[in-house]
Amino acid sequence: MKENVKEKKNSVKERLFSGKEIDISIIFIAIFLSVFCLVFVYSALAFEEGASKTIFNVLTLKSSDRTLFKTLIYIVLGIVGMLVLALANVKGFKQKFPLVMSVLSNPMLYYIVTCGMFVFIEIMKHVGADVGGENEKTAIVGGGWLLKANGAYRWIRIPGLNISFQPSEIAKFLLIICFAIIIYNAGMSLKYIRGILLYLFIAGIPAFFIYEFSSDMSSAIVMFGILFIMMFVAAPNLKKSLIITAAMVIAVILLFTGLIAINHGKEESDIHPYQAKRLLAWLYPEDYPASADQTNQALYAIGSGGYLGEGIGNSMQKIKKLPEAQNDMIFALICEELGFAGGLIVILLYFVLIFRMYMIAQNTDNLLERMIVVGVIAHVGLQVIINICVVTRLFPNTGIPLPLISSGGSSILFMYLELGLVLNIGKSIVRK
Secondary structure (H helix, E strand, O other), X not given: OHHHHHHHHHHHHHHHEOOOOOOHHHXXXXXXXXXXXXXXXXHHHOOOOOOOEEEOXXXXXXXXXXXXXXXXXXXXXXXXXXXXXXXXXXXXXXXXXXXXXXXXXXXXXXXXXXXXXXXXXXXXXXXOOOOOOOOOOEEEEHHHOEEEEOOEXXXXXXXXXXXXXXXXXXHHHHHHHHHHHHHHHHOOHHHOHHHHHHHHHHHHHHHHXXXXXXXXXXXXXXXXXXXXXXXXXXXXXXXXXXXXXXXXHHHHHHHHHHHHHHHOOOOHHXXXXXXXXXXXXXXXXXXXXXHHHHHHHHHHHHHHHOOOOOOOOOOOOOOOOOOOOOOOOHHHHHHHHHHHHHHHXXXXXXXXXXXXXXXXXXXXXXXXXXXHHHHHHHHHHHHXXXXXXXXXXXXXXXXXXXXXXXXXXXXXXXXXXXXXXXXXXXXXXXXX
C-alpha cells in the first residue's frame, strides 16, 4: 500500500516537472556570462569611495560591495527561476491546473499588465513632489512609487522596501509570450498587408507607452524590434513583409534626417529632443563634445586594452572618466581589462547562445513555441548588437544593457526567465 502511494506521488512529480533533454550548454553559457557580470561590475565600482550602507539591518557594506551583493542575489534568483521554468511540464500543469493555464494562455492578460504598468507610471508622475534620491541624479517621485533618474521614469519603486524594478524589462518578457500567442491564433491573417499593419499597430501601442510615459526610447525601440522580428519570421508572404519593412526604414531615416536638419548648428543646451542631441553627437562628435564624451571614453578604453588587455581591475578609464562603466559601457571595460581577446570571447559566447536557441526554434514543430524562441533570440541579439555598436560608435548612444553582463537586477532576472522558457521548449524536440 505504501509503495503504491509513493509511486502515485512520484508519477505526479514527473508530470509537473521533468529534467529530460535540457540543453545544458545554454545554462552553462548564461552562468559564464554572469561570472563576467560579477567580475566587471565589481571592477567598475571598487575604486569608488562610496558611503557604507546596511543591508537588511545585518550587513554593512561599501557602496560597491552592496551593488555586487544585489547583483549576485538577482543572478541567483534568475538561475532558480530559469531552472523552474525549464523543468516545468506544461502538459502536467494543464492537467492539474486547467483554469490557471487557461488564464495564462490568454494574450490579453500579458497585454493589459504591460500597458497597465506604464499607465501607472504616467498617473504617479503627477502625484506628490520630488523627495530626494540616492544621489544628485536621482529623485523619488509619485508619492514614493517612482524612481526618476536623468529625467526618465524607468523604475517603479516599492515604498518601505527600497526595492525598484524596470517595467520595460518585465514588458519584454510578457510581450514575447503575448505576441507568440497572437501570432499562433492569427492563422493566415499575416499573409495580407492589412493583417501585418494591424499586428504592427497592436505592437506599437505598448512601445509608445514605454517611450511616452517612462521616457525610455531605447527600450521602446528594442521592444518594437523584438515584436517586428517575430512578425517577420511568422509572416508567410516575404514580399509584403519586405515592402512594410522598407517603408518603415524610409520613415525612420526621414524622421532622423529632419531632427538633424532642424537642430544642427545649435548649442548643445538648445537641442531638443535629447534623441537629436545623441544623433548629432554621433555624426559630429567634435561639435558636441559633452554629448559625445561617454562614447569617446569607451573608444579610449577599447583602444588602450590592445590585444590582451591591462589586466582585471587595472582599467584607468573607469576612474571618473567612463560613465556607467558597470551598465551600458561594460563591454568597453571588458575590452580594456581583457583586451581584444576578452571582447571576442564575450561575442563568441553570445553567438553560441543564439545558435543553440536557433537550433531549438528550427526543430520545434509548434508555431507558438517557435515564436517564443524567436522572440528571445531577437531580444538577446538586438541588445548585444545595439550595445556593442554603441560602445564602438557604430550606432548613436542609447541606454541598452548587455544581456546577463550589465548591472541591473530586472534585466538579469527576466533574461534568465526567458532562457527558462527556451529550455522548456527545447525538451519537446524529438531527437532522432
